[in-house]
Amino acid sequence: MARNDKRRAPPPPAPPPPPVIDEGARQDMMQRDVLLMVTAGLSLLAGMHFSPYFDPVLFLVKPFAASFFISSPLLLLYFTSLLISLMTLLIGGVPAALYERAKGLGQSTPVSIGIWLGCVALIAAPALLGLVGG
Amino acid sequence: MSASDSFIAHWYFHLPNMALAALIYTLIGRYLLSLLFGLDSDKVIMRVFRTVTDPVLNLVGFVTPAVVPRGLVLIFAIVWLFFARIALFVGFAAAGMKPGIGG
Numbered sequence: 250m251a252r253n254d255k256r257r258a259p260p261p262p263a264p265p266p267p268p269v270i271d272e273g274a275r276q277d278m279m280q281r282d283v284l285l286m287v288t289a290g291l292s293l294l295a296g297m298h299f300s301p302y303f304d305p306v307l308f309l310v311k312p313f314a315a316s317f318f319i320s321s322p323l324l325l326l327y328f329t330s331l332l333i334s335l336m337t338l339l340i341g342g343v344p345a346a347l348y349e350r351a352k353g354l355g356q357s358t359p360v361s362i363g364i365w366l367g368c369v370a371l372i373a374a375p376a377l378l379g380l381v382g383g
Numbered sequence: 384m385s386a387s388d389s390f391i392a393h394w395y396f397h398l399p400n401m402a403l404a405a406l407i408y409t410l411i412g413r414y415l416l417s418l419l420f421g422l423d424s425d426k427v428i429m430r431v432f433r434t435v436t437d438p439v440l441n442l443v444g445f446v447t448p449a450v451v452p453r454g455l456v457l458i459f460a461i462v463w464l465f466f467a468r469i470a471l472f473v474g475f476a477a478a479g480m481k482p483g484i485g486g
Binding site for chain 2: 281
């Protein structure tokens with residue numbers, strides 16, 4: 250009887266405890282990601298050719314494009330579009346960043362990214378109207 | 384008026400314009416070097432580039448949301464400076480002080 254007990258297999262190890270998921274943090278992260286994607290999308294729209302910013306910026310960028318070795322007209326069009334998109338993103342981010350500094354936040358929150366999105370939407374509104382109006 | 388004469392006559396435009404251009408190229412240089420040596424490299428050349436460009440990056444970081452990583456702030460700084468050069472040119476042109484090589 251004692252020999253049978255010795256041959257018995259050891260009990261399986263206890264399963265590890267399930268990871269603790271902070272639902273609030275996960276929801277915040279999801280919200281931030283979605284808001285950031287919409288913000289980036291709107292800034293890209295602001296730089297499209299139907300945007301009312303496009304022609305004036307193209308005219309202004311032309312003398313400076315040579316310093317970046319941009320000589321082809323097609324490249325200049327792409328560069329202008331990229332510059333308008335980036336500037337929309339950067340200018341729209343200023344109020345959000347100031348909000349974060351005023352609140353003393355170490356990282357962005359859905360509220361601050363919402364401010365960013367709102368400002369970018371405001372800047373991109375003429376381009377959106379241009380898209381709708383044809 | 385030659386190009387050098389124009390530079391002397393319109394120094395109030397050319398000096399800040401050159402300083403902004405130099406900062407842009409320094410930031411591009413820092414970005415390219417960071418690809419080779421890493422962002423936190425202790426090499427002398429990286430320390431020099433960091434000393435020159437860190438004030439600009441801190442300023443741009445102040446007006447950039449915290450979600451943007453440090454490497455991207457460097458690219459944002461280049462775009463801000465490029466925008467500043469255009470704004471400088473437009474400002475002087477609007478004031479009727481647009482410089483030209485021909486005078």
